[in-house]
Amino acid sequence: QITLKESGPTLVKPTQTLTLTCTFSGFSLSTSGVGVGWIRQPPGKALEWLASFYWDDDKRYSPSLKSRLTITKDTSKNQVVLTMTNMDPVDTATYFCAHSPPPFSNYWNYWGQGTLVTVSS
Amino acid sequence: DIQMTQSPPTLSASVGDTVTITCRASQSISSWLAWYQQKPGKAPRLLIYKASSLESGVPSRFSGSGSGTEFTLTISSLQPDDFATYHCQQYHTYYTFGQGTKLEIK
Numbered sequence: 001q002i003t004l005k006e007s008g009p010t011l012v013k014p015t016q017t018l019t020l021t022c023t024f025s026g027f028s029l030s031t032s033g034v035g036v037g038w039i040r041q042p043p044g045k046a047l048e049w050l051a052s053f054y055w056d057d058d059k060r061y062s063p064s065l066k067s068r069l070t071i072t073k074d075t076s077k078n079q080v081v082l083t084m085t086n087m088d089p090v091d092t093a094t095y096f097c098a099h100s101p102p103p104f105s106n107y108w109n110y111w112g113q114g115t116l117v118t119v120s121s
Numbered sequence: 122d123i124q125m126t127q128s129p130p131t132l133s134a135s136v137g138d139t140v141t142i143t144c145r146a147s148q149s150i151s152s153w154l155a156w157y158q159q160k161p162g163k164a165p166r167l168l169i170y171k172a173s174s175l176e177s178g179v180p181s182r183f184s185g186s187g188s189g190t191e192f193t194l195t196i197s198s199l200q201p202d203d204f205a206t207y208h209c210q211q212y213h214t215y216y217t218f219g220q221g222t223k224l225e226i227k
Contacts, residue, residue, distance in 0.1 A: 037216075047157075047165065047208055049216040063122065063215065096164055106212035107155035109176060111164035 002026035004036075004097050004112035011118050012087050018117060022080045022097030029073055029080070031055055033102025036080040038071065040093040041114075048093075052100070053080050089119045123147050123211050127219035133227040138199045142222045144192045144209035153213040156185055156194045159221075160205045168207075169194065196224075 008020035020038070027034060037052040051061045051071040061069050070083045080097060094116045098108035124147040134140045144154065152172040157165035167176045169185035172192055182197040196203055204226050209219040 046220045047210070047218040049210075049218070052216075060215070098164075105170065106153075106216055107167060107170045107210060108165075109167045109170075111166075114164055 002099055002110040004099060004110060006095060006097050006112045006115040008095075008115055008117065010116060011120065013121050014088055014119060016087050018082075018084045018087050018091070020082045020084075020095055020097075020115065020117075022082070022112060024078050024080070024097075024099065027099060029053070029055055029075065029078070031102065033104045035100040035104070035106070036073075037098050037100055037108055038080075038082045038095060039098060039108070040091075040095045042090075042093040045093075050084075050095075051082060052106070054104070055102075087119045091117070092119045093117060123150060123214050123217055125209055125211055125217050125219040127207075127209055127222050129222060130220065131223045131225060133225045134199055135227045136199050136201055139195065139197045140199060140224065141196075142194045142207050142209075142224075144187075144194070144219050146190045146192075146211055146213075149189045150211045150213035152188045153211055154185075154187070154192050155210045155212065156183075157208045157210065158203075158205045159208060165208060199224075201226075 004024045035054045038050040068085045094114040096114045097112045099110040126145045154172045156169040159165040173185045206221045206223045
């Protein structure tokens with residue numbers, strides 16, 4: 001049974017760096033074709049893909065946010081970590097991590113519950 | 122960037138109706154399209170992938186079609202549990218979502 005759960009701060013100040021952790025179980029990020037993605041959703045707005053980490057250590061970033069994002073993995077802890085620099089109030093959103101199945105599917109069939117991050121001074 | 126445009130933004134329907142939601146891509150994405158259902162305060166749920174493949178466990182009243190730039194999600198015989206927001210997502214070039222269609226009870 002695949003599960004994912006996001007963790008991190010609920011409140012960050014403008015210009016600070018956000019670090020979110022996705023802790024997963026029920027699959028291995030070493031399995032060929034598997035990926036973990038980060039997707040966010042501002043209140044009342046559309047979903048936006050941010051970044052993905054793949055089984056072969058490939059990483060992809062949203063072109064519009066690439067300069068602010070870093071995605072890494074900790075295999076021993078079954079975690080994928082997303083950092084986003086220079087946070088702004090427009091980055092207030094629910095942040096989800098999600099599993100993309102093999103073979104390198106790039107849609108997401110299991111999602112975490114999401115974590116709401118508010119950016120405010 | 123590939124832009125995804127969903128229509129209508131809001132759709133009112135009754136239990137038992139059949140409804141169709143459209144998603145248009147700004148350029149051809151072949152069949153690299155997924156549909157999700159989302160309820161308030163919850164994560165999206167995958168319904169359809171590769172434009173027309175039904176995800177395991179999803180009721181057969183959900184169906185998807187299309188290729189290239191125009192796609193549809195059809196829900197037959199609406200059930201009370203189907204009233205939610207529906208999102209399309211392309212995964213041809215990077216990954217982008219439509220703005221969502223809210224399906225409301227008439």
